[in-house]
Amino acid sequence: MDTSTQNITTQPVPPPADAEQKRAARGATRPGDRIFLGLSRGSGIFLLVIMAAIAVFLTLRAANAISKDEGNFLTTFDWNPTANPPVFGIAVLAFGTVVSSIIAMAIAVPVSVGIALFITHYAPRKLGGPIAYVIDLLAAVPSIVYGLWGALFLVPHMDGLYGWLDDYLGWTGIFEWQGGAARSLFTVGILLAVMILPIITNVSREVFRQVPQMHEEAALALGATRWEVIRMAVLPFGRSGIISASMLGLGRALGETMAVAMVLSPSFDITASLLDPGGGTFAQNIASKFNEATEIGRDALIASGLVLFVITLLVNGAARLIIARRKEFSGANA
Amino acid sequence: MSNATLSGKRPSSLRGATLPKWFPWAVAAGSIALGLGISAAAGLDSSIQWALIAALLFVLGSYGIAARVEGPRQAKDRVATSLVWVAFILAVAPLASLIYETIKRGVKVLDGYFLSHSMGIIADSEPGGGIYHAILGTLEQVGLATLISVPIGVLTAIYLVEYGRGKLAKAVTFFVDVMTGIPSIVAGLFILSLWIITLGMGYSGFAGSMALTILMLPVVVRSTEEMLKLVPNELREASLALGVPKWRTILKVVLPTAIGGITTGVMLAVARIAGETAPVLLLVWVTPLINSNPFKDPQASLPVYIYLQYANSGGQGPGYDRAWAAALVLIAFIMILNLAARGIARWKAPKTGR
Amino acid sequence: MAKRIDVSGLNAYYGSFRAIEDISMTIEPRSVTAFIGPSGCGKSTFLRTLNRMHEVTSGGRVEGKVMLDDEDLYGAGVDPVAVRREVGMVFQRPNPFPTMSIFDNVAAGLKLNGNYKKSELSDIVEKSLKGANLWDEVKDRLNKPGSGLSGGQQQRLCIARAIAIEPNVLLMDEPCSALDPISTLAIEDLIGQLKERFTIVIVTHNMQQAARVSDRTAFFNLAAVGQPGKLIEIDETERIFSNPSVQATEDYISGRFG
Numbered sequence: 001m002d003t004s005t006q007n008i009t010t011q012p013v014p015p016p017a018d019a020e021q022k023r024a025a026r027g028a029t030r031p032g033d034r035i036f037l038g039l040s041r042g043s044g045i046f047l048l049v050i051m052a053a054i055a056v057f058l059t060l061r062a063a064n065a066i067s068k069d070e071g072n073f074l075t076t077f078d079w080n081p082t083a084n085p086p087v088f089g090i091a092v093l094a095f096g097t098v099v100s101s102i103i104a105m106a107i108a109v110p111v112s113v114g115i116a117l118f119i120t121h122y123a124p125r126k127l128g129g130p131i132a133y134v135i136d137l138l139a140a141v142p143s144i145v146y147g148l149w150g151a152l153f154l155v156p157h158m159d160g161l162y163g164w165l166d167d168y169l170g171w172t173g174i175f176e177w178q179g180g181a182a183r184s185l186f187t188v189g190i191l192l193a194v195m196i197l198p199i200i201t202n203v204s205r206e207v208f209r210q211v212p213q214m215h216e217e218a219a220l221a222l223g224a225t226r227w228e229v230i231r232m233a234v235l236p237f238g239r240s241g242i243i244s245a246s247m248l249g250l251g252r253a254l255g256e257t258m259a260v261a262m263v264l265s266p267s268f269d270i271t272a273s274l275l276d277p278g279g280g281t282f283a284q285n286i287a288s289k290f291n292e293a294t295e296i297g298r299d300a301l302i303a304s305g306l307v308l309f310v311i312t313l314l315v316n317g318a319a320r321l322i323i324a325r326r327k328e329f330s331g332a333n334a
Numbered sequence: 335m336s337n338a339t340l341s342g343k344r345p346s347s348l349r350g351a352t353l354p355k356w357f358p359w360a361v362a363a364g365s366i367a368l369g370l371g372i373s374a375a376a377g378l379d380s381s382i383q384w385a386l387i388a389a390l391l392f393v394l395g396s397y398g399i400a401a402r403v404e405g406p407r408q409a410k411d412r413v414a415t416s417l418v419w420v421a422f423i424l425a426v427a428p429l430a431s432l433i434y435e436t437i438k439r440g441v442k443v444l445d446g447y448f449l450s451h452s453m454g455i456i457a458d459s460e461p462g463g464g465i466y467h468a469i470l471g472t473l474e475q476v477g478l479a480t481l482i483s484v485p486i487g488v489l490t491a492i493y494l495v496e497y498g499r500g501k502l503a504k505a506v507t508f509f510v511d512v513m514t515g516i517p518s519i520v521a522g523l524f525i526l527s528l529w530i531i532t533l534g535m536g537y538s539g540f541a542g543s544m545a546l547t548i549l550m551l552p553v554v555v556r557s558t559e560e561m562l563k564l565v566p567n568e569l570r571e572a573s574l575a576l577g578v579p580k581w582r583t584i585l586k587v588v589l590p591t592a593i594g595g596i597t598t599g600v601m602l603a604v605a606r607i608a609g610e611t612a613p614v615l616l617l618v619w620v621t622p623l624i625n626s627n628p629f630k631d632p633q634a635s636l637p638v639y640i641y642l643q644y645a646n647s648g649g650q651g652p653g654y655d656r657a658w659a660a661a662l663v664l665i666a667f668i669m670i671l672n673l674a675a676r677g678i679a680r681w682k683a684p685k686t687g688r
Numbered sequence: 689m690a691k692r693i694d695v696s697g698l699n700a701y702y703g704s705f706r707a708i709e710d711i712s713m714t715i716e717p718r719s720v721t722a723f724i725g726p727s728g729c730g731k732s733t734f735l736r737t738l739n740r741m742h743e744v745t746s747g748g749r750v751e752g753k754v755m756l757d758d759e760d761l762y763g764a765g766v767d768p769v770a771v772r773r774e775v776g777m778v779f780q781r782p783n784p785f786p787t788m789s790i791f792d793n794v795a796a797g798l799k800l801n802g803n804y805k806k807s808e809l810s811d812i813v814e815k816s817l818k819g820a821n822l823w824d825e826v827k828d829r830l831n832k833p834g835s836g837l838s839g840g841q842q843q844r845l846c847i848a849r850a851i852a853i854e855p856n857v858l859l860m861d862e863p864c865s866a867l868d869p870i871s872t873l874a875i876e877d878l879i880g881q882l883k884e885r886f887t888i889v890i891v892t893h894n895m896q897q898a899a900r901v902s903d904r905t906a907f908f909n910l911a912a913v914g915q916p917g918k919l920i921e922i923d924e925t926e927r928i929f930s931n932p933s934v935q936a937t938e939d940y941i942s943g944r945f946g
Contacts, residue, residue: 036581040493043486044506047555050548051509054520057527114421122418125746131422133676138429140602140672142609144637145661148644149432152654160383194428201425214783218846220744222797222853223773225407227414232796236787248515255517257612258641283519287612298531305523309516316515320508348759348770407800 058306065299073303079268079285081293081300088300090307095270096185096279097308100260101253103189103274104196109246111193112200119201120208121230132205139198147262150191151183155263158182158190162275176273183265186274188281191263192256196249203248207241208234240322247319251312257283282308353403358396358416365391385427389420433665440662443655449663452634453622458643461652465660467624471633475539475618476608478628479546484600487554488589494555495562496584513552521548522613530617537619539628542635545613550603557599561592594678601675605668611637636664690717690887691757691774691856693738698752699916700730700737702745707733709916711752713906715857720879720888722898722925725908726945730917731891734908735859738889739775740768756856773797776855780862782842784834784849791830793845797853812852820848821878840871847878851886858882860890864897876901895941899929907937 066073068086076089115135119128159182166177215233224232235242260281266288267278280288286301293301369388396416401409443461451464490510494503525545529535565588573583589596619632620642640660647653693715700708708730715721723731736742737750740761754761761771784793794813798804804812813830817823822844826837834845843863850858860879864872879901882888892898898905906922921934932938939945 030579032581033579036584037493037497040489040497041502043489044493044498044502046486047490047506047513047551048509050551051513053528054516054524054548057524057532058520061527061531111421111425114418115425118418118422122415123422137669137672140605140609140668141432142611142637142664142668144609144611144640145436145665146432148640148657148661149435151644153431153435154428157382161386164383194425194432197425197429212783214779214781215785217741217744217777217779218783218785218849219796220741221739221772221777221779222800222849223769223771224797224800225411225769227411228407228800230414232785236785239787251515251517255519257517257519258615258637262641262644283517283612286519286523287615290616295531298526302523302527305520309520312515312517312520313512316512319515320511348756348761348766348774349763352765352767 054309058302058309061299062303062306065296065303068296069300077269079289079300081297086296086300090282090304092268092270093280093282093285093304094307096264096284097254097281097311099274099279100185100188100192100281101250103186104192104253105246105250107190107193108196108200108249109242112197112245112249113204113242115197115201116204116208117230117234119205121226121234132202135198135201139202143195143256143259144262146191146195147259150187150259150263154191155182155187158187162186165275173272174274177275178273180277181265182275183263183277184273184275185264185279188260188264189274191259192253195256195259196252199252200245200249203245204238204242207238207245211237240325244319244322247315247322251315251319254315255283255308255312256281257287260284261287353400357399358412361395361399361416362392365389365395389424392416393420436658436662436665439655439658440660442659443652444659444662448656448659452624455622458646458653459651463622463656465636465639465656465663467622468634468636468639468660469663470624470626471539471618471628471635472608472637474626474628475542475546475614475633475635476604478540478543479550479607480600480604482543483547483550483554483603487551488558488596490551490555491558491562492584492588494559496580496588510552510555513548514556516548518545518549518610519612519616521545522616524548525613526616536630537617537632538630539618539625539633539635542614542618542633543628545617546607546610549610549613550607553603553606554600557602558592558596561595561599562588564595565591594681598675598679601671601678605671605675608668608671609637609664611641614638615641636660636667640664690885692717692755693857693887693889694753694755695738696753696755698734698737698750698754700733700742701747701749701751703747706916708737708908709918711919713919713922715887715889716904717887718883718885719903720883720890720901721922722902722905723889723891723908724893724895724898724905724940725917725920726910726940727893728913728917729908729910731906731908732861733917734919735861735889735891736777738857738859739777740771741777743768773853774855775857775859776850776853777859778843778846778850778861778863781866782839782846784837784842784845786833786835788834789831790826790834790837790845793834794848794852796849801853813848816848816852817845819851819882820844821874821881822848838871840867840874843867843871843875844878847875847882851882855886857887857889860888862891862893865893872897895929899925905929907932907934907940909936909940 065081069081069088070085071078071087071089073089075091076087077091079088079092080086081088119132123131162177162182165175169175170177211234215237216229219229219232261284264280264284265277266280266284268280269278271278282304286305289297289301365388368391369384372387373384393413393416397409397413400412448464449469450466452467453463456463490506494507497503498506522545525541525548529541529544530537535541569587569591570583573587574580578586614635615638618635618638620638621632621634625631625633640657643653643657643660647657695714696712698708698711699706711734723735725731733742738754738761740750742748742750750762752762756774760766785796788796791810791813794816795809798809798812814823817826822841825841826845834842837845843866847863864875867875876897879888879890883903890902902925904922905925905928907920907928908917909920910917920936921928921932923933928937929941932941
């Protein structure tokens with residue numbers, strides 16, 4: 001391997017970590033190498049610094065706001081940081097964020113898995129490629145456009161469905177409709193579902209495509225129908241992939257700002273019915289309240305942003321963990 | 335016909351009753367007709383309603399008929415098939431509608447004047463005006479963000495692929511993943527608290543660019559990493575064996591080989607941040623006038639322009655038309671970037687050794 | 689339950705490429721028929737036409753007749769799913785379902801057909817595992833994942849899975865090529881036992897194996913790369929290996945090509 005006379009960094013196979021570091025140190029003896037290594041390592045470190053700075057600065061501002069909060073930051077049903085004394089709490093925002101995301105997930109996950117299966121197992125080969133391509137493109141449509149479409153097209157077209165839900169499910173209380181504009185958490189959930197469809201579909205599709213042919217053939221050879229093949233070989237293999245795809249989608253739904261801000265008619269209370277306008281989400285509240293916020297108001301919004309940050313971190317972290325596990329699992333099996 | 339073949343305990347039955355090929359289509363047509371009929375009879379006017387009724391009828395109908403004729407296993411298979419089709423249509427319908435509506439409503443005021451003029455002193459309720467200032471702002475903000483994040487992102491990826499395997503590299507990999515999941519509004523809040531509140535700087539295009547950089551960096555790192563990993567090790571070895579130092583090997587051999595893929599990744603990242611609204615709204619503020627200096631004073635940008643035109647129009651009038659037209663321009667810009675990026679990827683693909 | 693297979697005028701295609709041309713042969717019940725021939729001669733493709741697995745690959749298409757006793761597998765209205773239930777298959781690489789336990793792997797085919805009682809199910813699983821000479825090795829860990837077994841055990845698990853649904857025919861596509869010699873021996877012994885109950889067709893690259901396990905041997909060859917594979921001859925295994933009627937067969941068996 002040591003074909004190079006001046007430089008023994010030619011090993012193509014990654015050696016163990018400590019040898020690696022020594023090697024890097026030795027390899028960096030000439031100035032060019034040293035500078036280049038410094039630059040690239042510096043970039044990596046810079047990235048870590050940004051992450052740390054995000055945590056530090058958000059926490060600082062948030063601490064400042066929460067210390068002045070006369071209400072309970074977690075349970076107060078009010079957002080009035082400019083009052084004297086300031087009173088604000090994230091209860092309504094947490095509720096709205098969670099509810100709209102749950103609705104979005106309940107719709108988007110099964111539909112996305114369906115589309116992913118459609119692309120990989122049902123559509124004629126010639127159709128599957130272009131469809132996947134279009135879904136890819138749709139993942140790139142900016143949320144502001146989804147918001148515009150949601151507010152100007154989806155909201156007016158929801159009335160019929162709302163009337164229905166009210167007629168047949170109104171007795172539950174959850175689907176009671178007073179007849180107002182459909183600018184509710186429910187519509188937000190539907191819009192979020194449309195928005196996260198592409199990403200969940202794309203990730204699930206990749207997972208389904210990786211199902212080894214031999215597992216599917218094993219099921220086929222036992223006399224399984226197409227659906228039985230999917231149930232026996234494809235879905236079990238792809239389950240963790242579907243979960244992590246859903247988590248990535250959930251992360252998006254939780255943090256979505258503009259589309260929610262444009263569709264929801266916010267209020268600082270929790271209504272029993274999902275169909276009534278009102279409620280709010282973390283991100284929406286920040287965007288809607290920001291331009292009228294004073295100094296303490298901005299800090300209060302930053303505090304709520306910190307909560308959102310932590311939630312999305314947890315969700316994304318869980319998704320990555322599942323993906324990493326799955327890699328090990330399939331690696332051991334390959 | 336199976337009488338003669340009864341050699342075992344089980345009669346041979348390769349030839350189960352099978353429904354004809356046109357069966358799903360017939361059921362689909364029937365369900366749609368019935369759905370429309372029911373809706374008309376019950377006076378339901380929403381297309382969502384009759385479509386839902388039709389979808390339900392389609393699934394139930396295929397199950398019922400197939401269960402009776404072909405048996406439960408085949409019926410389940412058919413239901414799964416029809417559900418998958420329904421899922422596909424359910425998803426495609428809103429997405430198609432989104433594109434259709436944007437184009438239909440967007441072309442109304444979209445012309446050369448619209449693209450080459452700012453709003454100036456035209457009120458949001460009056461007709462006229464354009465998006466020149468917003469396009470300029472978006473291009474500058476996105477351009478600055480790209481200028482910052484591409485070198486840092488590519489260098490980070492080089493570090494991860496070519497140098498790093500220790501703890502630092504692991505940490506960087508992990509936090510790049512974490513960064514991918516940061517909601518855009520949080521990135522905006524961070525720059526707000528750092529740049530505007532703590533350092534006391536004013537609103538500017540550059541402040542927005544910094545937030546966009548945070549969103550763009552992880553995408554650039556990830557895609558560059560993937561591309562660098564595709565470069566065959568033989569190339570690196572060949573160069574190193576000639577006595578070329580490692581840094582020159584990376585610059586002259588590795589990067590050029592992967593450049594197509596890296597460009598694709600960068601363009602996709604640009605497409606992603608070009609539509610970001612929330613951080614720009616927080617940090618750049620807005621102006622109806624042309625401000626070509628991204629380092630001083632508020633600037634306009636396309637996404638925020640769309641938002642404000644919509645918010646101030648109340649869903650009708652000239653502002654509403656302008657919002658759709660600007661949305662069409664934004665989508666077109668992003669789609670063109672996407673298509674170009676994929677074009678480059680395809681064009682360069684054979685050279686990256688696959 | 690073992691049935692006779694009667695193939696006539698069979699062609700198989702990948703898209704527009706004809707992989708095998710005009711094959712006719714009879715495969716006797718309760719015996720082992722081996723397919724040998726150089727790589728790319730279409731023997732595996734032909735095997736997969738016998739349970740309609742060929743058409744699963746994209747562009748796969750078949751012309752001709754495959755009679756299972758007196759039913760044409762490619763006749764109008766024949767359900768490929770039903771065909772595969774009658775004609776089981778074991779693949780080159782052991783492919784137990786990775787997410788299922790050993791028990792569930794064997795029961796997988798049965799569960800598709802529904803209504804078995806728990807006790808019936810465990811009876812059949814036990815019988816099938818015994819039939820695959822695997823029972824003694826796994827009876828204490830039926831709930832462990834099948835992927836934890838050794839390669840040879842996994843392959844026998846796949847055989848158990850295939851015979852659990854009592855097919856008429858068992859197709860084996862180079863079942864030992866991924867296994868060590870001892871596991872190979874175990875599978876070969878098993879094949880000898882299984883032929884009492886099933887019609888067995890085995891594709892193999894290993895001529896000693898064909899000589900050891902099969903009653904009849906079919907030799908496939910292709911004129912050149914890119915040409916379709918053809919059946920050269922089929923005869924008693926002993927004849928093929930001692931005194932084949934075609935020169936090419938003798939050349940292949942004596943190791944002159946392939």
